[in-house]
Amino acid sequence: MALESQGFMKLFRGSSSTPETNEKTAAQKLTRRSSGLAEVARIWAGEDPLCILDMGATSAGNIRYFAERGHRIYSEDLLSASTEPDLAIKDESGNMVLDSRRFLEENLVYPAAHFDVVLCWNLPDYMDESLVKPVVDRLWSVLKPGGALLAFFHTKDAGPDSPCYRYHITGNDSLDMQAVVPKREVRRGPTGAVHRSIGSGFRLQRVFNNRHVENLFRDFASIKFFLSRDNIREVLVVR
Amino acid sequence: MDVPKSGEFAHIGKSVVIKGELSGSEDLYLDGQVEGSILLKGNDLTIGPNGQVKANVDAKGVTVQGKLEGNCLASDRVDLRKSAIVMGDISAKRIAIEEGAYLKGKVDISRDGK
Numbered sequence: 001m002a003l004e005s006q007g008f009m010k011l012f013r014g015s016s017s018t019p020e021t022n023e024k025t026a027a028q029k030l031t032r033r034s035s036g037l038a039e040v041a042r043i044w045a046g047e048d049p050l051c052i053l054d055m056g057a058t059s060a061g062n063i064r065y066f067a068e069r070g071h072r073i074y075s076e077d078l079l080s081a082s083t084e085p086d087l088a089i090k091d092e093s094g095n096m097v098l099d100s101r102r103f104l105e106e107n108l109v110y111p112a113a114h115f116d117v118v119l120c121w122n123l124p125d126y127m128d129e130s131l132v133k134p135v136v137d138r139l140w141s142v143l144k145p146g147g148a149l150l151a152f153f154h155t156k157d158a159g160p161d162s163p164c165y166r167y168h169i170t171g172n173d174s175l176d177m178q179a180v181v182p183k184r185e186v187r188r189g190p191t192g193a194v195h196r197s198i199g200s201g202f203r204l205q206r207v208f209n210n211r212h213v214e215n216l217f218r219d220f221a222s223i224k225f226f227l228s229r230d231n232i233r234e235v236l237v238v239r
Numbered sequence: 240m241d242v243p244k245s246g247e248f249a250h251i252g253k254s255v256v257i258k259g260e261l262s263g264s265e266d267l268y269l270d271g272q273v274e275g276s277i278l279l280k281g282n283d284l285t286i287g288p289n290g291q292v293k294a295n296v297d298a299k300g301v302t303v304q305g306k307l308e309g310n311c312l313a314s315d316r317v318d319l320r321k322s323a324i325v326m327g328d329i330s331a332k333r334i335a336i337e338e339g340a341y342l343k344g345k346v347d348i349s350r351d352g353k
Contacts, residue, residue: 075343
């Protein structure tokens, strides 16, 4: 009888996800060790000040980490930028796609061969298909020859609701992962446009296999894979 | 509204629109719209939650709660609150960023000051 009444109440209680639990989930950070980060950290461990591009959401921790080491850190949240409503256009077949030409006119606008390191994190897994290759091509051009790019890919199909994490550097080989949770209220993006996509969270767009990853970075000089137990494939490429 | 705690500061309300060069020798709380440049050497600038600034800023300390499109040069500290949207480069001795703040640009921490 007690179990029946509990089930009855659950029907009316609705989802167990409340704004408070979402806030709590967003605040929680998981720690993971990263072999890819350890490899790329050797580059910025030297004395020379470097130019580093962090393409995740604004991270106070990452900015502090690089600023303390004397590096110039650039922050550009490309995933949020890709949700600007004005980017949506129709292609020749009438399908809705994102205008990659306009996207690259407004984002990733840097001199050629400007960065020593680009931290891509999980961007290719969550970015719209129409933007992935153009963005990688642009990253190739803004990286210095010999510059490195670090990206993370899911190794198996975790489903479209696989959480999108923000990565915060906490050490030479350690990261704090913070889930980007859906917020009930929509927020205004950098141009003031309302971002409804952010209100519903970022969805995993695809799972790359090794061959897809190699194709994606075929213009780079070298590629290294690091597999981890949490089904993330870390990829380090060098221009 | 996070206004400066010091007693003396100038206040630009949210209905005010200014185009041109804004300069002064006192702290400024700006909650309106400014397009041009802001020069407050030796003084602090606070951009309130309704503030929309399209200007390069040169001040001692800068606190952003609204929107800033332009470069920010601070001889002391830059504070980005959670509602801040900053599109431009920041150069300061120290920087504090609340979770939720948006920054698109470069951060250069100059240990020796300007």
